[in-house]
Amino acid sequence: MTDPVREDDLHAYVDGALPEARRLDVEAWLAAHLEDAARVQAWAGQNQALHAAFDGVLNEPLPIDLVRAARRRPVRAPWRAMAAALALAASGLIGYGIGLREDQPVPVPLHFARDAAIAHAVFSPEARHPVEVDAAHAAHLVSWLSKRVGVPIKAPEFGALGFELLGGRLLAGESGPVAQFMYQDAGGHRVTLYVRRAVTGNRETAFRHVTENGVEVFYWIDRDFGYALSGQIAHQDMQKLADAAYRQMMGG
Template structure:
């Protein structure tokens, strides 16, 4: 007789959740017929699913609040959520000591997040490229700077990060939502890559420095003056904050 011990517990979960193909399903059903422990586990999982679903079933049939429907009717626009202000207040406490980072109001919060999302996606796609990580290499630094400044619509200097241990590889032109963006890529002696992502900030709104962590990847981003910037790489939070601060200063100069 097959017993619970010979069948992995996950197979019972997968059975309840309809994840098994016909052959596996049949095998489990055979087991259930003879194994009371497996049967009671499966029953318990099913009852739990039912209880969860029943508890939250009403929300599916109740009318959707007008405020939510209104969002779909209104022209696309980003609102300020209360926690963004809370977060801004917290950021003030945390970053206040750094001076100059924080600008008080935070109207570009969600916009900055969208830029950060795009920058992180671009970082993941292009830092993985072995042969073509950049469009224009560092050997054409002046051209790179002139070209990307022109396309982004804001004149900027490609920062020199050699003192921080990073060599410029080059850069490329990308899109961030509806506007052009530039990605600059650098590499350290151990071939670890970081990127700086820049895009115009037409509203000139400003945000505090924000940090987004996605698994091993960490990104710092902010809107300041004519530019929105995102620095992304795999390193610990403190190092990233220091690096972001240095890059922030270079863009102030």
């Protein structure tokens, strides 16, 4: 009898730390439990982003000023040292991801656009698993994401502009589940549409644009939900796609 799959098994699967037999058990579980599969894919994407950002730092020598400062500091309780290290790592990652000083406030809509840009940067380069549910099962994909996000949503059509739906995935956001639809053109260029529940009380409906670390993002908020189209293609092409998405998602 196969043991039930636990949270520890999912984390070990992402880390590549499971024995072969248990790995096959977990993969069978994920094939039948899309919600857990979404979590695992998100964790794997986070790991890739962390490695891309910080692997090069591991081989760098410690700055001499840090070494001297460490020698001067008294020994602290281990849990306090770990907490300080985690806080430093988190602040460094956030600063790397969004390019802001720690004391610089981030407007809510801009924060949303940056989340969309990061999600695009993490998942759009994927060769083997760019989406969880592919376009061959588009009806199931839209129904599943609508249920998880909490509002009927649709995947806009970009065929007239040369982009076809690849599929989509479920992500975790600060305000709840997030839907991501991915599109690709004949040249392999990809754009993603990011849909999530907006922050309560935010009613900004203007159509806006921002560029985040080379990713073009067009975004808007419709009542309680935010939409962001992200890509790394020519600005005018992104504008056309964003206009089409805006018209279709807003019912125009």
